[in-house]
Amino acid sequence: MYNIYSWFSTSFTVPSNWTGSNVLLNFGAIDYEATVFVNGHNATFHRGGYFAFTVDVTSYLNNGANELLVFVHDPTDEDPYIIPVGKQTLHPSHIFYTPCSGIWQSVWIESAPSNYITELYISAGMNGTVNATVSTSSSNGSTVSISIMDRNSKNTIATHSGISGSSFAFTVSSPKLWSPSSPNLYDMVVTVDRDTVYRYTGFRTISRGVVNGIERPLLNGKFLFQFGTLDQGFWPDGIYVPPNKEAMVYDLQTLKNLGFNMLRKHIKVETALYYQACDEIGLMVVQDMPSLRPLQTKTLSNCTVETILPNDAQQAEFQRQLELLVTQQKPFPSIVTWVIYNEGWGQRLDYFPEFALTDLVRRLDPTRLIDSTTGWYDHGAGDFSDNHHYANPQCGSPFYSIPSSPYDPSRIGIQGEFGGIGNNVTIDHLWNVQEAIATINQTYELDTTLDAWNYRSHRLLGEILDQVKMYACSGGIWTQTTDVEGEVNGLLTYDRRVLRPNVSQWRSDIQALYNAGAARTNMSTPVLSSF
Structure with missing residues (x-):
């Protein structure tokens, strides 16, 4: 409503x-x-x-x-x-x-007691180092006690004490690392005076480095090709709100079953239960900042048309909310990348705000990568050289299409969006609103049968496979998880009742991407890049 x-x-x-x-x-x-x-x-x-x-x-x-x-x-x-x-x-x-x-x-x-925990941030790296910051409602300086337990055995594997209001660190010996193939999590108990908070964490390190001459994203020190979907999080019966937790997890489990190891949470922030499910299932998350008014214009008194962009106060508010996003979501180990701007939506061009915003996000969270401008307008900020192109990919390749920029070999080459091919369905699976139905033909490509849709998917996945083998492609994002209103290009229909992919074909095609990425690496230690 x-x-x-x-x-x-x-x-x-x-x-x-x-x-x-x-x-x-x-x-x-x-x-x-x-x-x-x-x-x-x-x-x-x-x-x-x-x-x-x-x-x-x-x-x-x-x-x-x-x-x-x-x-x-x-x-x-x-x-x-x-x-x-x-x-x-x-x-x-x-x-x-x-x-x-x-x-x-x-x-x-x-x-809560009179002195309670107001903020708790704990990150755990692949070497076992745990960094913690705990703030309380009273003046800081209280004793903080942290216990870490193995989730399966329930055994306590580490304890440590620190002081609230100050960052502190300690080391856990030989932790089991978090990754999509082994999403190991550890439970935590954090106590300050009479207040106790229960959390969990995963030991993993996100970084970037040069592997065989190519800038790559690294998970726990190794290049892992990242492949996921554009995940929008809209529902026909609740718009932003799924009908229940099980429905929300169904979407995520469908992606995992098809072989995806990642998703891009597209210009929306979900409930904590969503990210917890990604942590537990083993899906890396590329998290977008919700965009300002996209692709809208106004006509001035002299009859010229101008793109609607934020003024200084609105830009400052966007920055404040970007800070809220990073601060609120950074405890979830599945999040591997922050995205600031999508396709120039709300991105001022009278100066390049993405540089200062990238620096800000880096200060707030130095443990993740930053995709400053996914698609465009790219002026060189952040860790990624990110191309959008429909339907065919142009990933880390020597060819590109404006408004995306040519691949920049000093940064990680990824395909931030591609695919988007559609397949129309009967009215019982559509968003039954005439304005939405009238826009179905705006889909990038429409395939009249599921056989044709799967054939075209196979060909497009084959193209990005070639770009992994031949060029510098390190990841890709397929549009999209589900249909939404007038878009019929989802793996699932909007009502989640029709799964379009030929499951065995898609699993094979996605596994080929991972294999090709692995073949481009070796067992030597990557040369780490500075952020």
Whole structure:
């Protein structure tokens, strides 16, 4: 359901055994601006449709029932707003979709002691080094205790103490590493005073290096060809919201069963359960920042047409929310790359903001790679030379098509998007909205039978295979996981009832990509590149 303005109302009671504790009210995400009232008191304001926030409501509570009101403003791409919206628009058409608004992730209360953990970041590398930062609600300087347990045996394999508010590190001996083929995870217990938080982590290192003369992405020190889908996360019955966890995991498991080892979460941020599933299944995640208003123009008084781009204040807000994205999502080991801009959407060209934003993301999270501009406009920032081209790939190759740029051998060559071939289906599997149905013919290519669709897929996968063997292709992203509204180019239909791929063919074609990538490496130690 979409509304520019909306109110949400409910009541809640606090368990009697929470007496003396702080009561925290948590929101997974509200799109877009939320003002929260508890028993008539203005408890907090939050801006940003993809990010979690927490407010201590202890001082606003009554004995017995408590009233919770949330006022939401969600302008999406209404003038004059230029905000992170991803693929949402008030005017859906083909690759831009029905918007959602309001509370679209979980809401819950919890009890906490007077000094509780407010921020917890732990990263674990392939050499066993654990880096931790723990912040608390009171003045920092409290003792932090961390225990790490083997998830299978439940045995404690390491303990360490540090001080809240300061980064500290320790080493775990010979951990089992996380990778798509062995997604090993370790459980953690973190304690500060009377507060205890349960988390998990995976030991892995993301880096880049020169392997046989080519810049490559490295997982645990080795080049692994990354192949995934453009994963948009839209649903016919909930738009941004899947019907349940099982449906969400079904999409991910379908990708894993076909042989993909990665996905690109396309200009949307999912629930924590989504990333936990990727951690557990073993799917690397390339995480996009939700884009500002894409591909929209305005006509000036002199009748010239101008692309709608952010002003200085809107650019600053985009940067603030990019910081929220990295800070919120960086605990998940499956995330291997951050994407800042997609195809120039909201990217100012009067200067090159991606350079400063890349530096910012690098400071916030030096443990991952950065794809500063996937597709275009590429001025040389970040770790990737990223080409978009439909339907055929142009990956790390000596040929390209504008507006993508020629392959830059000083960075990693990847195919950020390709494929996108479609196959129309009967009305019972379509988004039954006439405006969407009318745009189906805008699909990059339409194949009239599934046999033809699989044949064309095989040929396109064969092309990128050649580019892995002959050139400098290090990864590819196929468009896309599922159909969305007027797009019929998914591996699955929008209702998830038709799986288009010939499974054995696709598994074989994808495995050939991994084999070709492995054949381009050797067992010598890669020459590591500086970021």
